[in-house]
Amino acid sequence: xxxxxxxxxxxxxxxxxxxxxxxxxxxxxxxxxxxxxxxxxx
Numbered sequence: 001x002x003x004x005x006x007x008x009x010x011x012x013x014x015x016x017x018x019x020x021x022x023x024x025x026x027x028x029x030x031x032x033x034x035x036x037x038x039x040x041x042x
Contacts, residue, residue, distance in 0.1 A: 001009070
C-alpha cells in the first residue's frame with residue numbers, strides 16, 4: 001500500500017469507529033432512561 005492509500009484506510013476506519021461509538025452511546029442512554037422509567041413507575 002502506498003502512504004496515500006494507508007492514510008485513506010486509517011481515515012475511513014476512524015470514521016467507522018466514531019459511528020460505532022455514537023451508536024453504542026445512544027443505545028446506552030436509551031436503555032438507561034427506559035430502565036429508570038420502569039423503576040419509577042413501579
